Amino acid sequence: MTEYTPSTAGTLSKSDCLVVYRPSKEPVSVTVRSSVGRLFGRSIEDTAKSMLGVFGVKTGLLEIEDDGALNLVLSARIETTLRLAGFELNISLLERDRTFSAAKIQREPSAKQLPRRARLYIPGNQPNLMINADLFGADTLIFDLEDSVPPERKLEARILVRYMLSDTHLFRESELAVRINPIDSSCGREDLEEIVNSRPQAIVLPKCESARDIQVLDAELARLEAREGLPLGSILILPLIETAAGVLAAKEIAAASPRNAALCFGYEDFISDIHSSAGERSLRSASTPANHDGEMPHSSSQPEALLAKQMIVLAARAAGIDPLDSVISDTEDKEALRSSCEEARMLGMSGKAVIHPVQIPAVKSAFHPSEEEIMQAKAIVEAYERSVVEGKGTAALGDTMIDVPVVERARRLLNDYRIGD
Amino acid sequence: MTIGSGTDMEWKTNALGRAIPLEIEGRKLVPFAGAFADPTGAAIAASKDISTQSGKKKLRPVPWRGKPDKLTKSWDDLFDRLDIHDGATISFHHHLRDGDAIVLEVVKRLAERGIRNLTLAPSALFSVHDALVPYIRAGVITKIEGSMNGAVGAACSRGEMPKTCVLRSHGGRQRAIQDGDLKIDVAFIAAPCADAFGNANGLYGKSACGPLGYPKPDSEYANKVTVITDNLVSYPCLPWAICGSNVDYVLQVESIGDSSKIVSGTTRLTRSPTQLLIADLTARFIEAAGLMHEGFSFQAGAGGISLAATVFLAERMRRAGVKASFAHGGATKVLVDLLKEGLLSSIVDLQSFDLDAVRSCAENPSHVASDPFISYGPRSAGCVANMLDVAILGATEIDLGFNVNVVTHSDGLLLHGIGGHSDAAASAGCTIITAPSFRKRIPIVREEVTTVTCPGEVVDVLVTERGIAINPRREDLLERAKKAGLPCIKISELLHDVREITGAPELPRFKDRVVAMIEWRDGSIIDVVREIESI
Structure with missing residues (x-):
C-alpha cells in the first residue's frame, strides 16, 4: 500500500485558497472554511469531491481555507496538494471531469509577425493578479514561473498557470506566453511538461546564452506538440538575453529556430552579470523616494547597456525578427518610462516589457507610429x-x-x- | 369705563394693570404676565410632550435675561441635567468618522447609569463603532435608525436587535426628522470647535473635520441638544455651522476623537489596475456622452474608483479646455487642487476626507460647507444634488433592472449604510454606478439584487472592467457611447460573462423576521431586510 505524505498548496490571500491534505486511515472527508461560504460553500465542496474522485483518494482529510478563489484556482490548488501527497495525475480522467478542459481550448497559434509593443509580466503564483490580466490591453501576457516564484512553489505555480491558460473566458485578447525556468535546469523542462497541453502561444526562455539553449527548447516543444496533438512549430519562442554570454551569442540565438518571434533584452540581470555599478545606483534611487523631484537625475540612457541593446537589435533585425526592450521597474515614474521608450525606439526596438498595467498605454502609444x-x-x-x-x-x-x-x-x-x- | 368703540368686549387686567381684551378678531389674547412668564403655553406643552412637535422645529420657553448657563461641569452633571430615560432616542453625526470617541463614550456612560432600551440615531457608523455590539447584546441599545455598518449591521442581520431598525439616506434622514418620523430626545453633537453658548463648527482645533452639517437637523428638531467639544473658544464661535440658539448644553472634554482617523490624510491614487481601468472607462464615458461640457458639475466619492475617475476626468477637462462649475459631496485634496487650478469654480462640501480639504473649507470662500437639507433634502424646492450633471456612485450589487443595493452583501449580511447614494442618484442628471463585475468570487451583477435601496428608474449607467452597461431607457447615452467606440455591453450579457467566470452563487437563506426597513427618500418603504439563517 502506498504511503501518502501530508501536503499543502496555495496561500491565504484574496482570490486564493490554502489546501491541506492529512493522510489517515479514515474514509476521505473534506472541511471547508470560506469567506464566501454562504454563496459558494456547496460549490467548493463539490469541486473538492470531484477532484478527490479524479485522483482516486479514498482516505485522509482535505482541508480548504478559502478567500474567494475562482473554481479554477481551487482546482489547481487541490491538484497540487494531492500530487505533492503522492497521488497520481490521470490527465484524461481530469479532462473528462473538468468544465474548463484543455481539449476544448479554442485558441489559434500566434503569428510571428505580431506587434509586441507591450508585454506584461504577471507573477505565476498570484491568482488575484492573473484573473483580470487580459483586460489591460497588453499585446502579450507573460505568466512568469521563473524569478517571481520561489523554488518551493514552482510546482503549484506551473499547475496554476496551466489552469489559467485553459480558461478561455478569462483570456481572449492578448497573446499568451509563459516564462519558464532556464532550459538547462530540470525545473525548466518540468515547466514545459506541465503547461504545453494548455496551449501557450509562446515560451519566454530566460538566461538564454547559446543557440543550443534554443535548439533544446525547440526539440522539447516539438516532442510535446506531437504528444498533445498540436501543430508542429505552433508554439513560438521569445528568447530573453540577459547575460554577457547571451549578448555575444545573440546572432546565433536569433537564427537558431524558426519558432523565434522576437529577441528580448533583460536589463536587471544583465547589469548584474557584467558587474556594472549601475545596479548600485538603482538600489540607491529605490531607497530615495525624493528622486521624483529631480534631485537624482534619471540616467535613462543606460550607457552600460547600450552596446548590448544594439547587438540585440542587429542580431534580431538580421534574423528578420523584432528586438524588444527590457522593463522600467519604477512604475510611478512616467517620465522615465516615456524617455526610455523613446530611446528604445530610436535604437530600433519594437516594444518594451512592463511590470504593471498602468505602464501599458504609454508603452503602446510610444511604439505605435504617430x-x-x-x-x-x-x-x-x-x-x-x-x-x-x-x-x-x-x-x-x-x-x-x-x-x-x-x-x-x-x-x-x-x-x-x-x-x- | 369706555375704551375704544367695542363696548361689548370682555376685558382683563394684565400683570402691569393694563386692560387687555380677551379676544380681538377671533384671536384669543393671553395677557402679559411678566417678562419671562411665557404664559401662552406652547413652549411648555412642547417641552413636556415631544410628540406635540412632530414636524416642527423645537420650541423652548422664552429664555431669562442675560447669558444662559449651558456649560456643564462634567459628564455626570450633563446627564443629571438631561435626565435621559429608558427608551430614549439619542442621535449622533459621523463627521469624526473612524476617529469618533463620543458615540461609545455616551453609550458607555448611559449603560453605567442603568439606562436601557435606547434607540440610536446616527447619521452613519464606522468600524470604530463595532464596539457597540456588546451594548446591543446587553439590551442597552435595542434599535437603530439611520445607518448600520460593519459588526453592528451584522448583529442586526443575525437578529440580535430586538426592534426593527430603519435605514435612511442622508436626505431621507433629514426628511424623517423634519416630518417628525424620527423624533430625537437628545442630540449629542461632537464639535471640533465650540463656545459656551453652543455655537459650533468643524473647521478648527486638533479634531478639525471640516463641515459640521450632518447634525444640523438634529440641532433644530431634537428635544434636547448637547454640544461636546475639546476646543472651547470664546463667544462667538465663528462661523456657526451649529447655531447656539438651538443648543441646550455644552460639555468640554479632553478629546472628542483620534484626529489621525478623522482625516485620513491619504489620497494616493489607487494602484489596483482593475480600479484604474474602471475609472478610465468612466471618465471616457462622461466625455463621450457629452456630459463634460463647459460649466458642468459632478459628484464622486472618495473611494478608490471615484477618486481615480475624478483625476482622469480632470485630465480630459484640461485637454478639452473645459471647466466645471462645482463638485459636490465629500471633499478631498484631489478636488481642492482642481479648485486651486481653476478647473473647478467651487466645492459644495458635506464631509472633508483629508486635512487639505479641511483647510480649504476654512480658508477658501469658494469651498462652501453644506448640510443634508441643502445638499439632499427631499422636501426642498430642489437641492444641490438636483443641479448635478453627473453622479459617480458605488454599489454592492446591481440587477438586470438596474436596481441597486448598497446595504447588504450577496450573502445577506447588512454591512453598509446608504449615505447620500439614493439622494444623489435620484437627483442628478446622469447616475453612473462604478463597480468591478465581481469581487473575489462574488458577482456584482445579479438577476435580482438581495436588497433594493435605489430603483433602476434613476440609475443610468454601470461601468465595470468588463464593459459599460447602459439602462435601455437612456438610448441617448447608449448611442453616444457606441459612437465613441466605448465597450458597451448589455447588462444581461455582462451577467452571463461574469457567471462563466465565478459560477452561480447560492441564494442566501433568510428567516421570516424583518430586522430592518429600507426607507426611500420620501418615507415610503422600498425593501426590507430579513434575519439571516445561521450556518
Missing part, C-alpha cells in the same frame, strides 16, 4: 504605387526620391499595426 508617421507612410506607399502604374523608374515624394527600402519600411509600418483595415 499620426504624422502614418500619414508619411501612406503618402510614400501611394507615391510609389503611382510610379509603378505610370511605369516610371523612380518614385518621388515632393523633392525627395523614394528608395525601395523606404517603401518597404512604410508598408511594414502600415501592415504591422493593421492600419487601413
